Structures are given as structure tokens and as C-alpha cells.
Amino acid sequence: MITILTATYNRYNTLPRLLKSLLEQSSKEFEWVLIDDGSSDGTQDFVEKLKEENLGFNLTSIRQNNAGKHAAINSGIAAAKKNWIFIVDSDDALVPDAVETIIASITKATDSTVGLCYRKAYFSGELLGNDLKTAEQSLVSTPTEAGKLFAGDLAYIFRTDVMSKFPFPIFKGEKFVPELYIWNKIGDAGDIVFFTRKIIYLCDYLEDGYSRNFSRHLRANPKGFFIYYWSQFLREKTVFYKFKNLIRSVQCVLYMFLGRPR
Incomplete structure (x- = not known):
């Protein structure tokens, strides 16, 4: 089952x-x-x-x-x-x-x-x-x-x-x-x-897990995070959450152009 x-x-x-x-x-x-x-x-x-x-x-x-x-x-x-x-x-x-x-x-x-x-x-x-x-x-x-x-x-x-x-x-x-x-x-x-x-x-949340290393993963995976944050921007109903996800989306676009960390 x-x-x-x-x-x-x-x-x-x-x-x-x-x-x-x-x-x-x-x-x-x-x-x-x-x-x-x-x-x-x-x-x-x-x-x-x-x-x-x-x-x-x-x-x-x-x-x-x-x-x-x-x-x-x-x-x-x-x-x-x-x-x-x-x-x-x-x-x-x-x-x-x-x-x-x-x-x-x-x-x-x-x-x-x-x-x-x-x-x-x-x-x-x-x-x-x-x-x-x-x-x-x-x-x-x-x-x-x-x-x-x-x-x-x-x-x-x-x-x-x-x-x-x-x-x-x-x-x-x-x-x-x-x-x-x-x-x-x-x-x-x-x-x-x-x-x-x-x-x-x-x-538990390990030191090398995703939750504790959010910023690094965001920089390393801007396209993956962008489709998420943009979909959330479209999905959310309140101005606060729309704005929050819009800022993250813009951040992801910047990382796409600036390049990912080695």
C-alpha cells in the first residue's frame, strides 16, 4: 500500500x-x-x-x-x-x-x-x-x-x-x-x-543539511529557487507574501546573471 x-x-x-x-x-x-x-x-x-x-x-x-x-x-x-x-x-x-x-x-x-x-x-x-x-x-x-x-x-x-x-x-x-x-x-x-x-x-537539522545552509543553496541553485518563488508570487493572495516572494525572485535572477559560487 x-x-x-x-x-x-x-x-x-x-x-x-x-x-x-x-x-x-x-x-x-x-x-x-x-x-x-x-x-x-x-x-x-x-x-x-x-x-x-x-x-x-x-x-x-x-x-x-x-x-x-x-x-x-x-x-x-x-x-x-x-x-x-x-x-x-x-x-x-x-x-x-x-x-x-x-x-x-x-x-x-x-x-x-x-x-x-x-x-x-x-x-x-x-x-x-x-x-x-x-x-x-x-x-x-x-x-x-x-x-x-x-x-x-x-x-x-x-x-x-x-x-x-x-x-x-x-x-x-x-x-x-x-x-x-x-x-x-x-x-x-x-x-x-x-x-x-x-x-x-x-x-533533526544537521549542520550540512539544506535547512541550515539556505543562503548557499539559493546562490548555487537560482533557477530551481526562481521557479518556486515566482510560482509562490502568483499563488499568494496578500500583498505582504507577494512582495516577499517577488524580492526572492529578483534575488534569484541576480544570482543567475552574477553566476553561482564555485
Whole structure:
């Protein structure tokens, strides 16, 4: 029913933690598609050893030349055999009932539902973002509006057939496109149900991760960021957010002409 898709690059030290959380799932109704985006740290040896083990779930591993997480996700979607895709980063982990929780929600989903979304927490247990004081257990929204409401990273699960229609664009020489650019396109195709409290995903922000190195990634990937910020400029309804995304779009154009850092 579920494909857990992991794109990894030089995360040999954190992959065992993710694997442990998958082995501890209360439901094994999932496959794991692991895309190695050209790692050079022993990841491939780790994967080869996994192939020899009885994990209790199917493992599909693909190795490709380093092209960025978005390109690795494209490869993973093409390899997915299940009806829903759950992207889980290689430096993160799942709570033991994550898959069971998702399956229970899938069985209740309507034909118009294209995605489900749950909360993330730090490994310490602290919730990411706003702790909403609401009686509602779930709501239907868009990724853009949910980002403002929850003010923290969220764990998305999307229908495979819908996700396949919206691959990440690839720009020569660049290795990143913000995920929200695609999540919004998927949200345009149907309903995404957001669960306001349920935590299924544990994470940290590593020193070499995207979140802690935003400025450097912006300079290195101006085209990828430009299509995101320009789409947000067109999508936003208020002057404040339109202006904010317009400034970022102009910044990206300047980086295109000035050149990317070596």
C-alpha cells in the first residue's frame, strides 16, 4: 500500500537509525525504495548488506550519479510499486505506528484525496512548529496555507499516480528545487488532509543539511529557487507574501546573471 522513498547522499552514519525505525513498524505493509545519489561514504556497502537480510519488507535500491535530492525523488517515484508515496529523509526516522496510522487514514480517504499530512517532532519529542489549540483532528488545506498555519516542517504522503504527473524540473548544473513547488501542484489536483496533532516523523537539522545552509543553496541553485518563488508570487493572495516572494525572485535572477559560487 505504501512506498517509503528515501533519497540519500553521504548519510551512512544515520541510515541505520532510519532502518531501525522501519524494522520496528507495527505494520510491514510497505516497501522501501532507497535512492543513493552518488554517495562516497560507505552507503553502497550498507545497502548491499541489506539486500542479504530478511527485513520483513521489500527493498528496492538504486544508485545514480549525484544530481540532487529532487532528481533522486524523481527516480524513486518511477521505481515505486505501491499506491502511496511517503518521502522519509535518510537522517530522520519514523515512530513505531507511522505506517499503521497512514494505512488507517488511507482506508478512509475519498476519491478526491491526493495527499495526507502529519506532524513532525524532534528526536527529543518536541513538536516542530505550532501546537494548535483546536478541537479539529484534521482539516483540508493547501501546502502553502498549511505552512503558515503549522509553521514547521510536515510529513507528506501522496498518491503515486498523482505524484507521477508532477516530476521535479531538472536544471543543468543545479541540484535543488524546493519541494513545496511540487507539493503545491499536487494540492491543486485534489484534497490534502492535514492531521493537526498526530506525530509520525522524527527529525533533526544537521549542520550540512539544506535547512541550515539556505543562503548557499539559493546562490548555487537560482533557477530551481526562481521557479518556486515566482510560482509562490502568483499563488499568494496578500500583498505582504507577494512582495516577499517577488524580492526572492529578483534575488534569484541576480544570482543567475552574477553566476553561482564555485
